[in-house]
Amino acid sequence: MEAQFIAWLRSRLPAPPASLLIGPGDDAAVIDTAKMAGMVATTDMLMDGVDFRLSQVDPRRIGRKALAVNLSDLAAMGSEPVAALVSLSLPRSGGFALARELYEGLLPLAEEFGAAIAGGDTNAWDGPLVISITALGRTTSRGPLLRSGAKAGDAVVVTGELGGSILGKHFDFTPRVREAIALASRYEIHAAMDISDGLLLDLSRLCAESGCGAELELSAIPIAAAAYQLAELQADSCSALDHAVADGEDFELLLALAANDAANAERDQPLLAEHGVRLTPIGRFISEAGIWSVDAAGVREKLEPRGYQHQFD
Numbered sequence: 001m002e003a004q005f006i007a008w009l010r011s012r013l014p015a016p017p018a019s020l021l022i023g024p025g026d027d028a029a030v031i032d033t034a035k036m037a038g039m040v041a042t043t044d045m046l047m048d049g050v051d052f053r054l055s056q057v058d059p060r061r062i063g064r065k066a067l068a069v070n071l072s073d074l075a076a077m078g079s080e081p082v083a084a085l086v087s088l089s090l091p092r093s094g095g096f097a098l099a100r101e102l103y104e105g106l107l108p109l110a111e112e113f114g115a116a117i118a119g120g121d122t123n124a125w126d127g128p129l130v131i132s133i134t135a136l137g138r139t140t141s142r143g144p145l146l147r148s149g150a151k152a153g154d155a156v157v158v159t160g161e162l163g164g165s166i167l168g169k170h171f172d173f174t175p176r177v178r179e180a181i182a183l184a185s186r187y188e189i190h191a192a193m194d195i196s197d198g199l200l201l202d203l204s205r206l207c208a209e210s211g212c213g214a215e216l217e218l219s220a221i222p223i224a225a226a227a228y229q230l231a232e233l234q235a236d237s238c239s240a241l242d243h244a245v246a247d248g249e250d251f252e253l254l255l256a257l258a259a260n261d262a263a264n265a266e267r268d269q270p271l272l273a274e275h276g277v278r279l280t281p282i283g284r285f286i287s288e289a290g291i292w293s294v295d296a297a298g299v300r301e302k303l304e305p306r307g308y309q310h311q312f313d
């Protein structure tokens with residue numbers, strides 16, 4: 001079955017870009033790195049029962065998401081996708097059809113973002129579906145964006161709107177690759193990451209890497225319509241704002257920009273016309289550790305970094 005699958009896959013793949021010297025079919029892929037200032041590598045694994053329920057989701061959305069989360073990490077580094085390696089652990093029953101559906105979901109996204117499928121591995125077992133993708137990217141002339149460069153006085157800026165992604169965006173989001181590259185060409189981005197586990201948790205991670213803290217104006221946080229819907233749907237006491245600051249999988253960008261760049265970005269909205277994405281300053285980085293809310297009167301309150309964390313001992 002594996003040979004049959006590889007034959008199907010090779011017939012389905014588009015013509016490889018010039019940078020992919022050797023693609024699927026050999027023992028390993030060969031990528032031309034001569035024109036790359038730096039190669040960025042990232043990997044992400046999604047598991048049935050943990051990250052999705054195969055019985056409830058179209059496998060094409062799972063395949064798409066498995067690649068999209070990797071492209072989001074490349075975006076967070078300010079890099080352009082080059083290639084992806086796709087590893088599947090398939091349940092034995094129906095595995096061939098499932099593999100094709102996963103690929104039918106991820107291939108259009110790979111083409112859209114210029115990621116050549118360079119190879120991977122396809123196995124079958126008596127366990128649930130696991131899909132692991134490794135994505136490779138190249139840095140632009142501005143170099144990689146890191147979590148570690150935020151300075152006290154910089155603005156905290158986010159793309160898009162936050163919260164309630166579980167209602168659909170967590171599968172169907174657009175990785176902010178084009179937005180990150182457009183912003184990096186226009187502003188000096190001091191630090192960046194993608195919001196995968198929740199704004200407060202991810203901001204606390206960026207602050208830890210940068211050796212600083214942050215103050216947020218909660219009223220400035222852009223709340224997604226889905227966050228309001230979720231607050232209404234659920235019988236708990238979580239508000240739309242709670243969802244915006246703590247829900248995972250928004251896959252928006254979290255940025256540290258110099259205060260004047262952030263003011264210009266807010267005024268000019270350079271991503272709005274082409275990408276339909278707003279930039280919103282939501283606070284500032286401070287030298288003191290910790291994440292705080294600050295209101296118009298200047299009253300501060302400590303915020304706990306809430307979000308999604310994998311649990312293990």
Ligand SMILES: [Mg+2]
Binds near residue numbers: 072073193194195196
């Ligand atoms: Mg990330």
